[in-house]
Amino acid sequence: MKLQRKNRLRATALGALAVSGALVLTACGSDDNTKETGSGDSSAAASSIKCDDAKGQILAAGSSAQKNAMDLWVKNFQQACAGVEINYQPIGSGGGITKFTQGQVAFAGSDSALKPEEVTASEEVCKGGKGINLPMVGGPVAIGFNVPGVDSLVLDGPTLAKIFDSKITKWNDAAISKLNPDAKLPATAIQAFHRSDESGTTQNLNKYLKAAAPADWKYDDSSKSWEAKGGQAASGSSGVASSVKDTEGAIGYFELSYATASNLTTVKVDTGAGAPVEATTENASKAIAAAKVKGTGNDLALELDYATKAEGAYPIILVTYEIACDKGNKAETLPSVKAFLNYTVSEEGQKVLSDAGYAPLPTEIAAKVREIVPTLS
Numbered sequence: 001m002k003l004q005r006k007n008r009l010r011a012t013a014l015g016a017l018a019v020s021g022a023l024v025l026t027a028c029g030s031d032d033n034t035k036e037t038g039s040g041d042s043s044a045a046a047s048s049i050k051c052d053d054a055k056g057q058i059l060a061a062g063s064s065a066q067k068n069a070m071d072l073w074v075k076n077f078q079q080a081c082a083g084v085e086i087n088y089q090p091i092g093s094g095g096g097i098t099k100f101t102q103g104q105v106a107f108a109g110s111d112s113a114l115k116p117e118e119v120t121a122s123e124e125v126c127k128g129g130k131g132i133n134l135p136m137v138g139g140p141v142a143i144g145f146n147v148p149g150v151d152s153l154v155l156d157g158p159t160l161a162k163i164f165d166s167k168i169t170k171w172n173d174a175a176i177s178k179l180n181p182d183a184k185l186p187a188t189a190i191q192a193f194h195r196s197d198e199s200g201t202t203q204n205l206n207k208y209l210k211a212a213a214p215a216d217w218k219y220d221d222s223s224k225s226w227e228a229k230g231g232q233a234a235s236g237s238s239g240v241a242s243s244v245k246d247t248e249g250a251i252g253y254f255e256l257s258y259a260t261a262s263n264l265t266t267v268k269v270d271t272g273a274g275a276p277v278e279a280t281t282e283n284a285s286k287a288i289a290a291a292k293v294k295g296t297g298n299d300l301a302l303e304l305d306y307a308t309k310a311e312g313a314y315p316i317i318l319v320t321y322e323i324a325c326d327k328g329n330k331a332e333t334l335p336s337v338k339a340f341l342n343y344t345v346s347e348e349g350q351k352v353l354s355d356a357g358y359a360p361l362p363t364e365i366a367a368k369v370r371e372i373v374p375t376l377s
Contacts, residue, residue: 129326
């Protein structure tokens with residue numbers, strides 16, 4: 001219990017650092033949009049945000065997983081670059097990709113790479129080119145719970161699969177008790193919440209459950225829609241987190257930043273390693289660092305290892321991609337899109353992620369993205 005309080009205090013402190021970091025970074029605009037701007041803090045390095053020819057309004061939409069990161073990025077970028085407005089709508093990965101392939105947004109955010117048919121659809125919008133996946137932010141998909149009297153909870157893949165498939169319905173079930181011999185588990189009914197919208201977060205949880213509990217999770221792990229039986233639906237990661245917080249006996253999945261913001265306790269996952277693994281940015285980074293690029297050319301779609309048993313590697317992870325045209329971007333929005341993405345993948349843009357509950361990209365992958373963004377045309 002003392003450790004749990006310590007973790008909560010640490011999460012609160014990190015949230016405060018994220019806010020204060022954003023204020024420091026945004027305290028200094030620049031009248032010269034072609035120059036680097038100062039950080040407003042004499043002890044900090046100069047800001048690396050370069051506005052180049054960015055101007056006007058940029059519409060973007062998609063993943064709600066990256067909303068809190070996007071909020072920080074947009075605030076910092078707009079403060080540095082006068083006359084630019086980045087309007088990002090966190091409507092879910094599926095909705096973002098649909099808007100992108102219909103030409104309604106300059107780029108989309110998705111927690112899963114484009115499917116072949118979506119790449120084909122993008123060719124109608126990206127004249128002479130196609131949509132590509134640019135990894136931008138990673139992090140753990142936390143499993144938050146609300147069980148009065150239980151301050152620490154360990155679950156494994158098979159048990160999570162049965163909970164989310166309505167096969168385990170009481171908190172004092174034998175399978176949960178076996179993993180938590182010292183916990184006083186009540187006979188409270190389990191209220192499992194899932195996303196109502198098409199979501200890359202759902203897809204990544206599907207992939208984890210399929211990898212970690214293939215005998216218990218029979219659903220399509222490529223689907224962004226929830227297919228398991230029973231449970232209750234809520235819109236967006238914020239909706240699931242809010243529902244878990246307000247419902248006794250609840251459990252649900254969402255990005256760590258939502259758990260931190262709602263002060264929700266999260267599950268430690270028994271992966272088969274020496275000790276259960278907590279959902280932290282550091283532990284997610286250990287798993288994401290093992291990712292391999294499966295895309296070709298300028299497409300950087302990644303293959304993640306959801307069944308990892310590496311010590312300290314949190315397995316329920318996601319990487320959010322910014323989906324953009326490699327060629328055929330609209331001339332009026334291209335300079336702003338490139339300037340903004342150049343910032344988000346820069347060392348400064350990635351640095352703000354840890355304080356906001358996200359995992360920065362592995363160094364090698366970030367370096368590849370930094371090479372590609374300037375080539376967008």
